Amino acid sequence: MPNPSDNLRINADRLWDSIHELAKIGPGIAGGSNRQTLTDADAEGRKLFKKWCDDAGLTMGVDQMGTMFARREGTEPDLDPVYVGSHLDTQPTGGRYDGVLGVLSALELVRTLNDLGIRTRRPIVIVNWTNEEGARFAPAMMASGVFAGQFSLDYAYGRKDPDGKTFGDELKRIGWVGDEKVGARRMHAYFEYHIEQGPILEAERKQVGVVTHGQGLWWLEFTLTGKEAHTGSTPMNMRVNAGLAMARIFEMVQRIAMDNQPGAVGGVGQVFFSPNSRNVLPGKVVFTVDIRSPDQAKLDAMRARIEAEAPEICEALGVKCAIEPVGHFDPVTFDPTLVARVRKAAEDLGYSHMNIISGAGHDACWAAKVAPATMIMCPCVDGLSHNEAENISKEWAEGGADVLLRAVLETAEIVP
Numbered sequence: 001m002p003n004p005s006d007n008l009r010i011n012a013d014r015l016w017d018s019i020h021e022l023a024k025i026g027p028g029i030a031g032g033s034n035r036q037t038l039t040d041a042d043a044e045g046r047k048l049f050k051k052w053c054d055d056a057g058l059t060m061g062v063d064q065m066g067t068m069f070a071r072r073e074g075t076e077p078d079l080d081p082v083y084v085g086s087h088l089d090t091q092p093t094g095g096r097y098d099g100v101l102g103v104l105s106a107l108e109l110v111r112t113l114n115d116l117g118i119r120t121r122r123p124i125v126i127v128n129w130t131n132e133e134g135a136r137f138a139p140a141m142m143a144s145g146v147f148a149g150q151f152s153l154d155y156a157y158g159r160k161d162p163d164g165k166t167f168g169d170e171l172k173r174i175g176w177v178g179d180e181k182v183g184a185r186r187m188h189a190y191f192e193y194h195i196e197q198g199p200i201l202e203a204e205r206k207q208v209g210v211v212t213h214g215q216g217l218w219w220l221e222f223t224l225t226g227k228e229a230h231t232g233s234t235p236m237n238m239r240v241n242a243g244l245a246m247a248r249i250f251e252m253v254q255r256i257a258m259d260n261q262p263g264a265v266g267g268v269g270q271v272f273f274s275p276n277s278r279n280v281l282p283g284k285v286v287f288t289v290d291i292r293s294p295d296q297a298k299l300d301a302m303r304a305r306i307e308a309e310a311p312e313i314c315e316a317l318g319v320k321c322a323i324e325p326v327g328h329f330d331p332v333t334f335d336p337t338l339v340a341r342v343r344k345a346a347e348d349l350g351y352s353h354m355n356i357i358s359g360a361g362h363d364a365c366w367a368a369k370v371a372p373a374t375m376i377m378c379p380c381v382d383g384l385s386h387n388e389a390e391n392i393s394k395e396w397a398e399g400g401a402d403v404l405l406r407a408v409l410e411t412a413e414i415v416p
């Protein structure tokens with residue numbers, strides 16, 4: 001008997017239209033998106049996604065972290081479902097595809113099954129994880145982290161944005177506190193489709209990335225305390241300059257990352273410089289060092305060196321230095337059976353493909369703690385992401401979504 005999935009393809013036009021329809025909500029200032037987690041724009045985006053799920057006949061569950069789970073029933077509802085997801089929140093100057101491609105490809109997959117009247121033994125559940133980005137509230141991948149038992153619900157609810165608003169209050173404010181206990185669901189498998197956010201697939205001219213590993217990460221939040229003083233009248237030898245200490249720490253992070261090549265990165269993306277006035281030496285500087293590597297030993301060694309050298313740098317300048325880890329995950333190895341399934345799906349469908357390691361963090365990294373998990377990637381132009389100019393082609397989006405459909409169907413098992 002022929003395999004009913006042999007020639008199945010998603011509807012690329014419909015996927016593309018949905019992505020750009022959602023991008024109208026929380027538009028950025030340069031063609032991208034600003035739909036940061038738990039903002040009004042996030043709430044509006046969720047509402048549209050929920051409507052699309054309702055229209056597709058799905059049943060929506062929401063947990064206490066606000067994560068959305070849209071279920072398509074299987075013919076054997078008691079079997080653990082196959083989960084397919086990503087995130088709809090964005091960076092403040094984010095692109096249209098980071099996260100969105102994964103959630104809406106999962107929706108497109110379900111719409112395709114509906115069109116064709118295909119049923120599966122296992123239920124299929126689409127997930128929109130809350131606060132993947134960690135732009136507003138650290139850490140990133142917060143809801144999937146609570147789901148996987150990495151953080152407590154109280155810890156997550158107490159996290160503050162730069163204005164001092166808590167995650168718990170903001171989740172309540174936008175009306176998305178669900179009643180489901182976080183992590184209560186059992187997953188048979190978890191799939192996540194995402195843009196690469198790096199330059200490799202495009203350079204290698206491959207349409208599909210078969211993601212075998214994810215690199216590990218530390219976020220180290222520094223608080224440097226100096227002394228506010230006049231930039232003109234304070235002699236150089238009397239300054240306690242937290243800004244200078246910050247600059248030296250930036251250089252140190254760069255040096256340590258370079259010492260660990262290949263396969264390590266380090267940098268700083270966020271700084272709060274206080275009082276941030278042209279002619280005042282800063283009294284307080286808060287910033288987060290982001291270091292990553294697929295190699296656990298390198299990652300740990302980089303953190304140890306940073307924590308050893310930063311206090312020395314600060315001491316030499318009379319600046320006080322406090323370091324708090326605000327984000328972490330170990331390097332991840334994705335499930336070999338699911339990885340092989342994704343590779344075979346790409347091959348069967350005739351898409352060029354290669355193995356790839358994810359440079360970014362993803363909810364799949366936490367899901368992998370509680371279920372067999374894997375990811376699929378598509379190229380993005382110039383490897384650019386976390387930038388409003390982030391771009392992919394409809395054909396690139398389509399390839400990975402076809403592979404997702406095929407791999408998920410094999411896992412959820414088509415009913416002949």
Ligand code: GLV
Pocket residue numbers: 132133140359360361362
């Ligand atoms: C999440 O997007 C991360 O990799 O920082």
Ligand code: MN
Pocket residue numbers: 087098099132194
């Ligand atoms: Mn993402």
Ligand code: MN
Pocket residue numbers: 091098133386
């Ligand atoms: Mn992102």
